[in-house]
Amino acid sequence: xxxxxxxxxxxxxxxxxxxxxxxxxxxxxxxxxxxxxxxxxxxxxxxxxxxxxxxxxxxxxxxxxxxxxxxxxxxxxxxxxxxxxxxxxxxxxxxxxxxx
Numbered sequence: 001x002x003x004x005x006x007x008x009x010x011x012x013x014x015x016x017x018x019x020x021x022x023x024x025x026x027x028x029x030x031x032x033x034x035x036x037x038x039x040x041x042x043x044x045x046x047x048x049x050x051x052x053x054x055x056x057x058x059x060x061x062x063x064x065x066x067x068x069x070x071x072x073x074x075x076x077x078x079x080x081x082x083x084x085x086x087x088x089x090x091x092x093x094x095x096x097x098x099x100x
Contacts, residue, residue, distance in 0.1 A: 012080035
């Protein structure tokens, strides 16, 4: 499982509990992956939308610009579950080798 898959798993995971706007997603991902480029995270979000794993919608207007919110779809939940299973297999294989 590569870093891209791990970040995708994290994106889908944070969206599984609540709809979030782009900057909030970015902030949460940067907490765990501080070296990841902002553009890479937004590219993954766009790709997830194209795949039908997430949906994007405009939030209510506030004093600033309209925010784009993201929500996970049923397809996204299935992808998240598959990535989580893959992550657990990798973690267990590394642990069996004594890599911790």
